[in-house]
Amino acid sequence: MGDDREGGARYRPGRAVAYAVCGAVLLSGCASMPDSGDLRDVESTPRQDTGVRVFAMPPAEDAEPSEIMQGFLEALTSDDPEYDTARKYLTADAARTWRPERSATVLANGPSVVPDHQPAGREAADTLTYVLAGTRVATVDAQQAYAPADGAYRNRVHLAKDAKSGQWRIDSLPQGVVMGKTDFQRNYTSVSKYYFASHTTVRTTGEPVAVADPVFIRSKVDPVTQVVRSLLTGPTSWLGPVVRSSFPTGTALRKGVSGLAPDDRNNLTVPLNAKAARVGSDRCTEMATQLLFTLRNLTPTLESVELQGPGGRRLCDLNEEGAETAAWHASAQRPDNLYFLDGKHRLVRLPTGATGTGTSAVPVPGPLGRGERQLRSVAVSRDEHTVAGVDADGRNLYVASLEPDGSLGNPVVSSLGVNPEDRLTTPSWDAGGDLWVADRDPRDPKLLVMEQGVGKPVRVTVPELPGRIRDVRVAADGVRVALVVEKDGKQSLLIGRIARDEDSGERPAVVELRSAAPDLEQVTAMSWAGDSRLVAVGLEQGGVHQMRYVQVDGSTLDGPAPAALSGVKAIAASEDERVPLVAYSEDDGVVRLPAGAQWQKVDKDGTAPVYPG
Incomplete structure (x- = not known):
């Protein structure tokens, strides 16, 4: 990305904390980012082994604008579920209005970060604008749908110095997140959700036909719960006109549910809200089929799923054999x-x-x-x-x-x-x-x-x-x-x-x-x-x-x-x-x-x- 803008340096995250079973490790390799002039490369966060989660560091006291920028971009590639650490680099107003889940922009390399031309005068001493630039590779939208992209990426991030605390913070930034291709591959994984074709059934049996709808999720941030929420939300816009979901409109996980994972027998219980409380047995079987097809390409050892309604009432359960007879799966x-x-x-x-x-x-x-x-x-x-x-x-x-x-x-x-x-x-x-x-x-x-x-x-x-x-x-x-x-x-x-x-x-x-x-x-x-x-x-x-x-x-x-x-x-x-x-x-x-x-x-x-x- 350094070649994308003369005088700029590509950002590649290098400071984060990785937690594994054996303990905590500081991943170093940071480089300073001056307020003007050329910027030096920052080494990319190494690929992590399975099970390792990477968390960013909060801003240091009296951090310079360049450090605020670097820390924030590092935080975008961490495994922080709600981007709480990234928000600490923002002003209160910016943190409230920023929506990182709205999109992910993938660049060929990490974004180049260079100071924008600053006006002279007293105001310039308390504000600073950086330009993020690069070559786009892809985007992931709010529905988690991936689409190839090309052309130049260029966005501004504005920083201001708080008059009372004297701390630099980002007060204006683009919605979504941005990162290089390598960090995207480390942070995200593709999972296919399953729905049913609206106008196609198997000629010989009349079975509904399952259709795959691939999305990208953050691979180490409660992936099973992410995928279930995405499935319940419905198909992506591109596929939506030709498929149907058996989940009633408005069906969602029961309030407060997170951390879904199979038990020691590889069975998964999925608690749903009241929208699914009155489904019949056939429809519930189709709902469970969608879940099982979807989750088995994320957790291949999954044996069965059980759907629960309000109060923990069992709606239905289904194993792999039952799912294969309920729908045709290519x-x-x-x-x-x-x-x-x-x-x-x-x-x-x-x-x-x-x-x-x-x-x-x-x-x-x-x-x-x-x-x-x-x-x-x-x-x-x-x-x-x-x-x-x-x-x-x-x-x-x-x-x-x-x-x-x-x-x-x-x-x-x-x-x-x-x-x-x-x-x-x-x-x-x-x-x-x-x-x-x-x-x-x-x-x-x-x-x-x-x-x-x-x-x-x-x-x-x-x-x-x-x-x-x-x-x-x-x-x-x-x-x-x-x-x-x-x-x-x-x-x-x-x-x-x-x-x-x-x-x-x-x-x-x-x-x-x-x-x-x-x-x-x-x-x-x-x-x-x-x-x-x-x-x-x-x-x-x-x-x-x-x-x-x-x-x-x-x-x-x-x-x-x-x-x-x-x-x-x-x-x-x-x-x-x-x-x-x-x-x-x-x-x-x-x-x-x-x-x-x-x-x-x-x-x-x-x-x-x-x-x-």
């Missing part, structure tokens, strides 16, 4: 088979649990396994009963049953694109049984959906589309879709919300597109790889091709990227993250990546691998 649906095209362009399958050694793929039952049409790409329905296949030249889309006596009828969609690359994309199924495909014909590009895979193709409107769709993958939940969109020779990965109004009869639309991989400018392959995660193959600006996991909100995931693989043209993943990643490489054919291993060959002549979806 990441819990382990596919039976991996599918791909063999050297004869027939559809073949391999059991998901097969090791690949001594196990060969076999043609699927039905016409596409018999080779009645040579294929270029396929998609298998979530129940693994139906397949959609695009023929070898990309012109026609066929839908057929995976039954031995199935037959192949006429194509359900045909493209008039002149060149094969300007015709149909790989198709994609959602959990409701609807089939999606894009026609890349530059003279009439369009996104299409077919109800249950056999209905008349319906054109989907995409009002904010910034280019031409090159690839499409609909999420299992049927309310989000991932698109690779090309413009001016660059391909970007975008996520859109699927809007449906069945009562009005209007066509479905994909709205409010947002970037899932803002730093990739050439996306050559992608697949859903979790309820709120995708895997993408692409090229960074000025970089090399790489494979990485990305969140639907555009945030960077912790953890290692998949092992490198050259010449990747297609990628397949399952929402069940236990299932191996599979790819098609020009050099090696169809390969897969078991957990803890290197890429293994599955079929040298195979292409177009897919899991159901």
Whole structure:
């Protein structure tokens, strides 16, 4: 950040107190900040081990303005639940009106801090303005929703010297908090809340479909209680129009409840206010399902939840098995088979649990396994009963049953694109049984959906589309879709919300597109790889091709990227993250990546691998 403003220094917190089981440790490394001239770098607070909480120091007596600024910025990155220490650097009025929970601005590095030009005269001796500057990376809003951001950040912080006490304090500052990317990663963690799709149910069972809504919470500040409060508040604005919550409006934790945590049997009790007192058993089960799905990705060992009403009255309880029968959850649906095209362009399958050694793929039952049409790409329905296949030249889309006596009828969609690359994309199924495909014909590009895979193709409107769709993958939940969109020779990965109004009869639309991989400018392959995660193959600006996991909100995931693989043209993943990643490489054919291993060959002549979806 020092490069963001000439003569400035980037702020990186360095003075805080870390409390662990073994005791208290002072994290030193502070540097002074003069009232004028250049500022020296301040070393960043080291990454803390799990369980270590970091607390800031209050202002020292007669602290100079530079020390007030440094101490305040350090306090923003501490684990102080209500930012009480940070408020001690503010005047009483500023402390009362400051709302740190309103937003978090994430910068590439810690903010540069430089004194602003000061007017001459007596008043200048008792006031001082600092400028915080940097390059924005992201923002987190009041709903805890993350969004990538760019451009310059610049805000002023004003200090005044109290006439009576003689102490410097901040009396004017921007709302929210600001910190560098490293400190953000140390202080915050991504957790997916779960709601239910408003217009999607599982085709075969009618179960409601769970939808993930990722948010960022402060990782060491009562995280379970934070997540529960966020879930009860409702979905983020982006997802809200297409999901519902089973919690009655106004439901909240009982007044004074904090410190929620599973007991020694990994069961969690959640006390609710009177708004939830009269829910029926079925609705209470859905409420508990939302809680269990949400909390298990924060505390994986959680076994069950119990909801309590006023006076400690038990409303319902639910374990993992009960939750999985109450709602359809994509990441819990382990596919039976991996599918791909063999050297004869027939559809073949391999059991998901097969090791690949001594196990060969076999043609699927039905016409596409018999080779009645040579294929270029396929998609298998979530129940693994139906397949959609695009023929070898990309012109026609066929839908057929995976039954031995199935037959192949006429194509359900045909493209008039002149060149094969300007015709149909790989198709994609959602959990409701609807089939999606894009026609890349530059003279009439369009996104299409077919109800249950056999209905008349319906054109989907995409009002904010910034280019031409090159690839499409609909999420299992049927309310989000991932698109690779090309413009001016660059391909970007975008996520859109699927809007449906069945009562009005209007066509479905994909709205409010947002970037899932803002730093990739050439996306050559992608697949859903979790309820709120995708895997993408692409090229960074000025970089090399790489494979990485990305969140639907555009945030960077912790953890290692998949092992490198050259010449990747297609990628397949399952929402069940236990299932191996599979790819098609020009050099090696169809390969897969078991957990803890290197890429293994599955079929040298195979292409177009897919899991159901």
